[in-house]
Amino acid sequence: MAESNWLTEIPQLDRSELRDIRKTLDTAYRDFSREHGEMIEAFFDPLLSFLVWFEKLLLATPWWLVIAIVAGLAYLASRSWKLSLGVIVSFMLIGYFGMWEDAMSTMSIILVCTLMAIVLGVPIGIIMARSDRMQTLITPILDVMQTMPAFVYLIPVVMLLGIGKIPGVIAVIIYAIPPVIRLTNLGIRLVDKDVLEAATAYGASPMQRLLGVQLPLAMPTIMAGINQTIMMALSMVVIASMIGVAGLGQPVLKSITNQYFTLGLLNGLAIVALAIIFDRVSQAYAKRTQRHLGGMDNG
Amino acid sequence: MADALIRVENLYKLFGNSPEKYMPLVHQGKSKDEILAETGHTLGLKDINLTINAGEIFVIMGLSGSGKSTLIRHFNRLIDPTEGVIKVEGTDVMQFNAKELEQFRRHKMSMVFQRFGLLPHKTVLENVAYGLRIQGVSKAEALSRGRQWLETVGLAGYEEQYPAQLSGGQQQRVGLARALCTDAEILLMDEAFSALDPLIRSEMQDQLVQLQEKLHKTIIFITHDLDEALRLGDRIAILKDGEIVQQGEPEEILLNPANDYVEAFVRDVNRARALTVETVMKDPAYRITADTIAGALQQMKGFGRDYGYIVNDEGYQGVVKAERLEEAYQADKDATLDETLYEDVEPVDPQAVLETVIPNTLDADYPLPVVDEEGQLTGQLTRGTLAEVLGESQKPVEKDDSKVNA
Numbered sequence: 275m276a277e278s279n280w281l282t283e284i285p286q287l288d289r290s291e292l293r294d295i296r297k298t299l300d301t302a303y304r305d306f307s308r309e310h311g312e313m314i315e316a317f318f319d320p321l322l323s324f325l326v327w328f329e330k331l332l333l334a335t336p337w338w339l340v341i342a343i344v345a346g347l348a349y350l351a352s353r354s355w356k357l358s359l360g361v362i363v364s365f366m367l368i369g370y371f372g373m374w375e376d377a378m379s380t381m382s383i384i385l386v387c388t389l390m391a392i393v394l395g396v397p398i399g400i401i402m403a404r405s406d407r408m409q410t411l412i413t414p415i416l417d418v419m420q421t422m423p424a425f426v427y428l429i430p431v432v433m434l435l436g437i438g439k440i441p442g443v444i445a446v447i448i449y450a451i452p453p454v455i456r457l458t459n460l461g462i463r464l465v466d467k468d469v470l471e472a473a474t475a476y477g478a479s480p481m482q483r484l485l486g487v488q489l490p491l492a493m494p495t496i497m498a499g500i501n502q503t504i505m506m507a508l509s510m511v512v513i514a515s516m517i518g519v520a521g522l523g524q525p526v527l528k529s530i531t532n533q534y535f536t537l538g539l540l541n542g543l544a545i546v547a548l549a550i551i552f553d554r555v556s557q558a559y560a561k562r563t564q565r566h567l568g569g570m571d572n573g
Numbered sequence: 574m575a576d577a578l579i580r581v582e583n584l585y586k587l588f589g590n591s592p593e594k595y596m597p598l599v600h601q602g603k604s605k606d607e608i609l610a611e612t613g614h615t616l617g618l619k620d621i622n623l624t625i626n627a628g629e630i631f632v633i634m635g636l637s638g639s640g641k642s643t644l645i646r647h648f649n650r651l652i653d654p655t656e657g658v659i660k661v662e663g664t665d666v667m668q669f670n671a672k673e674l675e676q677f678r679r680h681k682m683s684m685v686f687q688r689f690g691l692l693p694h695k696t697v698l699e700n701v702a703y704g705l706r707i708q709g710v711s712k713a714e715a716l717s718r719g720r721q722w723l724e725t726v727g728l729a730g731y732e733e734q735y736p737a738q739l740s741g742g743q744q745q746r747v748g749l750a751r752a753l754c755t756d757a758e759i760l761l762m763d764e765a766f767s768a769l770d771p772l773i774r775s776e777m778q779d780q781l782v783q784l785q786e787k788l789h790k791t792i793i794f795i796t797h798d799l800d801e802a803l804r805l806g807d808r809i810a811i812l813k814d815g816e817i818v819q820q821g822e823p824e825e826i827l828l829n830p831a832n833d834y835v836e837a838f839v840r841d842v843n844r845a846r847a848l849t850v851e852t853v854m855k856d857p858a859y860r861i862t863a864d865t866i867a868g869a870l871q872q873m874k875g876f877g878r879d880y881g882y883i884v885n886d887e888g889y890q891g892v893v894k895a896e897r898l899e900e901a902y903q904a905d906k907d908a909t910l911d912e913t914l915y916e917d918v919e920p921v922d923p924q925a926v927l928e929t930v931i932p933n934t935l936d937a938d939y940p941l942p943v944v945d946e947e948g949q950l951t952g953q954l955t956r957g958t959l960a961e962v963l964g965e966s967q968k969p970v971e972k973d974d975s976k977v978n979a
């Protein structure tokens with residue numbers, strides 16, 4: 275460190291020192307992953323099998339059946355013919371332009387990631403809501419997860435697990451989970467104190483309060499979190515394709531490196547179509563479960 | 574007292590982070606404001622002693638912030654005391670562990686809330702059945718009992734609505750039905766009717782009184798409205814800054830306020846509606862026992878009044894006025910008294926509310942006779958008494974010792 279010009283230049287580590295630090299950390303992490311990588315991989319094996327099985331199932335099912343099921347689910351969730359029709363048209367177009375297989379891969383990854391995010395995120399959100407200590411502990415972690423550039427996630431995951439589906443899924447989950455956690459926490463904390471007090475006064479146990487009052491009343495907020503999680507998972511899928519996640523992200527990546535404008539655009543549009551479908555369906559569903567909050571229309 | 578159901582002894586509540594540390598200040602007698610300024614702790618309740626008997630409606634009242642909600646939440650331990658003992662049926666509720674406390678809340682007490690506290694995601698019927706469901710009663714059974722209570726509070730047909738679809742008064746009825754549905758013997762009602770408009774409110778009060786006649790619950794009722802307190806309460810405790818300044822029967826508080834605070838409370842009350850005839854009437858001094866007109870006139874002269882109440886072995890007969898008797902006497906000096914000479918006036922019922930007798934009292938130019946169920950003359954009600962009790966001079970009315978609470 276040069277003492278003379280610290281006024282004009284920010285005090286800085288020597289390059290060599292910096293290099294040493296990086297080297298130590300990287301080596302340590304690499305050793306760690308070499309040692310435990312396989313174990314961790316084994317741990318995620320069931321997830322991988324499920325993902326592969328689900329993807330195969332989607333691809334093995336005749337295209338018209340898939341469309342019928344998705345359109346049917348959209349109708350069940352939203353009770354809107356327009357939305358179901360939109361689903362049918364978008365899927366037909368996706369298939370027509372030769373993106374069917376990629377779209378199915380993406381859908382299966384999104385589904386698995388969203389399910390995992392809910393299964394992990396909601397309980398974490400509940401824990402956060404129950405204790406202020408946990409909230410102050412977890413909130414900064416979530417802040418980091420949300421602001422850290424998405425690419426940075428990929429590095430440690432790849433180092434640990436190599437290139438492939440599972441690291442991709444993990445990266446997507448890490449990227450997409452914060453909204454579920456945050457909004458579960460928020461939703462439970464916002465539950466009307468009077469209502470909760472009434473439940474307590476009638477002798478409800480903590481579990482009865484959670485399942486009978488807090489979660490149902492927090493549901494609209496939690497659903498908003500899930501919705502955001504789905505959207506973030508979709509946008510992460512493209513980035514995750516860099517580490518070998520199959521799906522609509524792959525052609526996009528290829529188009530960037532090879533400057534195929536139309537290919538990129540088509541696949542981009544397919545992602546947008548999926549995003550819109552997921553968004554509308556989950557929102558319509560959330561709205562329909564909240565009938566009691568006044569308006570009786572199922573719009 | 575043998576039938577004390579709830580007993581509160583030396584109850585203190587200090588809100589804040591380390592209440593124990595500052596309790597000595599409270600015991601030194603520092604005021605709520607001083608403690609707040611010095612320590613940042615709020616004195617919620619101070620040295621509360623209460624006994625609540627089985628089957629009575631016990632009203633707790635006081636201005637906003639006086640600690641009413643804090644006190645009622647101690648009974649089912651929604652708030653824990655800093656010091657003191659709360660006994661229900663002789664059991665100290667502070668000794669309960671979590672499970673026992675749940676059982677206690679499920680079976681012993683139920684609560685009606687000022688802001689309803691209904692579960693917005695459950696139907697009206699599910700709300701009413703909520704307490705039973707928590708107890709583990711089967712769904713079918715809980716709903717069928719819930720349906721009966723909904724009917725009792727006049728909301729049959731609303732079973733499948735959601736609370737947000739009901740008016741405030743209807744929602745409060747749902748709250749009441751929910752509380753009654755668990756069949757707990759103690760009912761806690763925190764300003765249960767305060768959010769309602771006057772008409773619905775008095776309807777709900779009537780309904781509560783009617784239900785209470787059938788159910789004989791022990792009801793702890795909070796209000797900041799003295800009219801409501803007087804209408805419902807068997808006994809009333811008045812809170813100020815977390816302390817009880819007076820407790821007793823309604824008439825006692827109304828007629829003998831303990832201090833300026835209570836008096837200020839009492840000043841605005843509609844006494845005409847709150848007091849019964851019996852609490853303000855005077856002893857009937859002017860009984861006429863003669864059975865001839867001449868004799869009656871003689872007795873009247875004796876008291877120096879121009880009216881009198883005819884009384885015989887069967888009790889009260891009627892009112893006579895000197896003027897009319899003189900006329901009759903001129904016509905026939907030996908005539909006996911008979912009904913044709915009585916004034917055309919309905920005697921007053923001692924239980925009647927003052928308001929209902931005002932017109933008659935003002936119309937008559939003699940005090941109205943007060944006659945009890947057995948037909949005996951028990952008192953008289955003068956215009957002067959009414960003016961004194963209802964008039965603007967709110968000096969405590971002297972009460973006859975003979976009539977202190979029948």
Ligand SMILES: Nc1ncnc2c1ncn2[C@@H]1O[C@H](COP(=O)(O)OP(=O)(O)OP(=O)(O)O)[C@@H](O)[C@H]1O
Nearest residue numbers: 588615616617636637638639640641642643644797
């Ligand atoms: N959780 C709490 N923390 C701190 N102070 C509290 C708390 N709850 C109540 N207090 C204080 O205790 C005092 C009594 O409040 P309480 O709610 O019992 O009043 P109240 O008589 O029910 O009034 P209102 O008629 O407005 O409902 C107030 O000074 C209030 O600030």
Ligand SMILES: [Mg+2]
Nearest residue numbers: 641642643764
């Ligand atoms: Mg209150």
